[in-house]
Amino acid sequence: MSSYAGKKAVVTGGTHGIGMAVVRALLDGGAEVLLTGLNEKNVEAARAALGPRAHVLRSDAASLADIDALGKAVEDTLGEVDFVFVNVGHVRFGSLGQVTEEAYDAMFDTNTKGAFFTAQRLAPLIRDGGSFVFTTAAVAGTAFVGTSAGTGMKAAIRAFSKVFASELLPRNIRVNTVSPGFTQTPSMGLVDITDEQRALNQREGERATPMRRFGTPEEVAAAVLFLGFDATFTNGVDLPVDGGLAQGLEYPHDEVAEH
Template identity: 35%
Template sequence: MQRFKNKNALITGGTNGMGFATAQQFITEGGSAIITGRTEETVRVAVEKLGASARGIVSNAGKMEDVFALKELIKKQTPSIDLLFVNAGYGKFASLEDADEFHFDELFNMLVKGTFFTVQQTLPLLKEGSCIVLNTSVVTNMAIPNFTVYTAAKAAVQSFIKSFAAENTAKGIRVNGISPGYIKTNGFNNTGLSKDQIEGAIQSIVPTIPFKRFGEPSEIAHAVLFLASSEASYIHGAELIVDAGVSTIG
């Protein structure tokens, strides 16, 4: 199936996990993908794996100078974008008592400011009929200890879905969100937990998931690309939850 033949995607945080899987599937279905990542090495390795239809940009969603440089860097690669998947980010967790200003600013700069200004800066490159997909999280529907700042940041991103949709309707640009549950990514790696602590956390989480497993990055990719496809042409301002039901029936 070539749903994205002659189409271009920009996928932030595309060097691994959900972003990489989405780029991979977009390319498989005929498109070309530009991915961003925080280091030259991770971008280079990912582009090599994705093949000739992939290009890379070193850009950190938490650094505004990188975000404000994105538009010109993208224009060197393509004149327009058909899919913008704002996916870059990771989680760090702390209790209400232990969270400090650095923790708060790190998450809000990356997830909230990064998302807002990535969309703002790339909007001129999005043509009529294109699609924006924001990566939110099911944590906004749950109350999880130590997730307070992360949840608040993701709730802000969630609020962007409707407001961005309202502002872009006249331009013919659809805006939706994808809300992943527990997915097999390297997201735990930035939390500061040891390998044993990560494994312990995973083992404690799995029994709470209705399907008793973490989701695959490819399962998120398929959902994102459904939202980006013509099959979702009447879906706008919506959030698609992909979490095996953990936030509703878990």
């Protein structure tokens, strides 16, 4: 694992879950990190928990004014940066007949529009040899019932980030994506779900994942940091961290396992 001493990084959606695991690994390695979140309590808790090399900013990924303010804060606090992790996101379940315009817009504004314009605002601040990683989702390569809008918005991030990888080649900036499968975070990547739906998601996630368990935020963070810092000849790829979910692996049935 690299040491991040002297490195400067931005993590959007860093107040808990996968983003926080990346923030903690960067800080432990000696980096200076500017991280964002939306919920005021979570922002305050992150400020209290993290040390002086962490700068916590309340910033709504769905707001272009906030994205511009984020850019200014990065300029003022860090100057040029080595790494930007564009991680904010969440999915709302709903099948074709159920997704409302409001739910669709909320998902696309926060995840897709937010990621696009965050990249536009922060790309000029990344130094030569730096990199972007975007969070998409393993569902972007699958066809689970009830995830059409979520799959669409994550697939869009995967698609446009690959074009960014081409466009940023002359500046020697790499762009890759990470696709988590079911990951044990406070939200499990979902909003507006009941406790029963949460329990169902837990059961279904364990059943559907070939490795028969959820991943940890730290397992996803390790892949993010590999792409961000160590994978210096890897560009434009998507790295699934999903226990085999989107790879078509199949847990052996008892009868098959006996042979």
